[in-house]
Amino acid sequence: MKTSLKHTILKTENLHIGYTSKKETITVASNINLALNKGELIGLVGGNGIGKSTLLKTLTKVQNPLQGNISINQKTLENYSNLELAKTLSLVLTETLTAKNLTVFELIALGRQPYTNWVGTITEADLSIINKAISQTNITDLKHKKCFELSDGQLQKVMIARALAQDTDLIILDEPTSHLDMYHKVYILKLLQKITKETGKTILFSSHEIDLAIQLCDSMIVMSNNSIVSDSPCHLIEKGAFSNLFPEDMIVFDPNTGSFRVKK
């Protein structure tokens, strides 16, 4: 990873992640050195329980790192206030939406909260950003629908539009393709790819769709028990990073097709 410093949006140095309680410290992963570059689509893959969520939570300041340093735009994450961070980083989470009686437009408009005044008035400038987010995600026809009327795939597009309306350099999505059918998985990931190309935003997402991520991502982070490696998908295949992702007696990785095969 030899990229010049000015193109790096997010950088971690010697990062150790995990949980602390009063009695003990549980380290989930250690020595993580990552650099996310501007305008890239980055996929985070790894088995269940390997620490993907912990890594995302740590990167988004939901929980503190055990050790090491995270910097976004050359500024240490700790020094960001909640509001500053909200203008730099937006999230799409897996949790279900509780207030589904909002219209799609109202929901996306909430993405402007960090910028609006004390009662949350939407200005003309806010409105144009909201409409741009709506057209970028192709949901103009859903604009006036209520959120409970949407399918999972539509709702995911709306949540991505909300994150776009927040107008941040970095968007982090936690498993955006879960609960979706094959078509919508591809649709959402292609949409993310299009957004990074068009807007120059950096998008990091965690996923179990390794095959799709290999085909669509500019760069991938592969978490396995022993190591965390980050590189472009092609280099990762050459290095054999995917082959020890799962126990080899069940699933094997085929470097020629870039996909997994069940061992018979």
Next chain:
Amino acid sequence: MVVLCCVNISLGSISISFNTIIDSFLVDSSDYSSKEYIIQNYRLPKAITAILVGSGLGISGLLMQTLFKNPLAGPFVLGITSGASLGVALVILGSGIFGGFLATFLLSKWSLVIAASIGSFLVLLLVLIVSSKVRDTMAILIIGLMFGSITSAIVSVLSYFSSAEQLQQYIFWGFGSLGDLDWTEVKIFSLIYTIGILFSVASIKGLNTLLLGQNYAKSLGLNIKKSRLIIIIATSLLAGTITAFAGPIAFIGLAIPHITRQVFNTSNHKILLPAVFLFGAIIMLICDSIAQLPNTDYLLPINAITSLIGAPVVVWLLVRQRRMVF
């Protein structure tokens, strides 16, 4: 609302015509003097109280329901009402212990108001202290309910040891009443009410953000602890003073936000807050007008009316829409 206000003023043990009401405000005449006296010193304060009580309880219910993401929440959940009840119970039911002059002083109305305020304030303070230690809003909800059951347990112990008259007086307070306020009380009431409303308006943006859930709200830069504090302060100011001055008014705090959400079919607090204000005031005025049993000398307990009128309305709205808007 203005019309209902006039209707409310006109009804009572003596019915007063609309013209008289309008005259009493506009024309400075010496006619109708007794009726004018009734209007200005009894009916008008009562109408104002009804508006303040209805809208205030409705708004505090709305704030609680959004904060706790729970359609069953109302002003009572933080233990505010039960705190006030405990204060009043201690004064009324405990007054027998002191006896003589002190008892007479303790049973004056101001002492009830003060006792209710102190009671609700103390319970709220406890809830606030505990809530600063827990991160989960659901935990605060349960803590509030626990405080509520502790206070009601103390009240039942107290009532077991008190005389029939004291018990009756306490039960009458529990019926709730809008009509016992003079102008000084109404002024103090309105002042605290206004502060509570200002806090509620200040929390609109936070409330809308909280609709997305706490994690999203935090990612949008919302200071969750601060907005939670503002919302709780607003609720306690509103519900605390209302309970202090008018007794524990049931149902309104829970039902008004639901009725408003069903009618307006939205979750946006910029629409809901003023709508709840209006609905709360209107429904309280209607309930109060009915409670007076027009042209009779009877005055029914307002709490009975709010539930008798309100509960079927909520049921009807839910059945008609077949779906709860929340």
